[in-house]
Amino acid sequence: MPAVTQIVRLNVNGDLREIGVPMHFTLLETLRYELGLTGSKQGCDKGDCGACTVILDGRPTLSCITPVCEAEGHSVITVEGLADADGPHPLQDAFDLHGAAQCGFCTPGILCSAIALLEQTTSPSRREVKEALAGNLCRCTGYSKIYDAVMSAAQRLQVEAHLDRSHR
Numbered sequence: 001m002p003a004v005t006q007i008v009r010l011n012v013n014g015d016l017r018e019i020g021v022p023m024h025f026t027l028l029e030t031l032r033y034e035l036g037l038t039g040s041k042q043g044c045d046k047g048d049c050g051a052c053t054v055i056l057d058g059r060p061t062l063s064c065i066t067p068v069c070e071a072e073g074h075s076v077i078t079v080e081g082l083a084d085a086d087g088p089h090p091l092q093d094a095f096d097l098h099g100a101a102q103c104g105f106c107t108p109g110i111l112c113s114a115i116a117l118l119e120q121t122t123s124p125s126r127r128e129v130k131e132a133l134a135g136n137l138c139r140c141t142g143y144s145k146i147y148d149a150v151m152s153a154a155q156r157l158q159v160e161a162h163l164d165r166s167h168r
């Protein structure tokens, strides 16, 4: 018997998408298997590792435990939506500069968690950065370079905001 589907309307990376998905689908399954956005990873698939983190209305969200219907009408940003026409997000540049990038499984979620923090504040303490990334697990890093990169991106965002204000 075919799976019962529902129509959902999502705003993903600034694009409005209307799709039919099985009733039981999570946001992660919808992103990966219906929309082809495979940057968000299916790690533990039970809310433990952070690999599936996306930004939902500005908040870091575990998409593997979020029913897709809960994202209806809300803004979803995935790792594919972090760069824009001007180039990579300042945090992506900072990851490059500081050698902070880890593997393709953990890095997308780490970027999304960190950017959600930087959207709240461009002057986080190192402790706040650590807390923001506490749910993004990677056994392969000591996290130092990642924290350095987030602090560096925060400084750049502060400078850019200052220049923006002074040119108005």
Ligand code: FES
Binding pocket: 041, 042, 043, 044, 045, 046, 047, 048, 049, 050, 051, 052, 053, 062, 063, 064, 065
């Ligand atoms: S895949 Fe979602 S928390 Fe691990």
Ligand code: FES
Binding pocket: 102, 103, 104, 105, 106, 107, 137, 138, 139, 140, 141
């Ligand atoms: S899980 Fe990605 S490098 Fe450790």
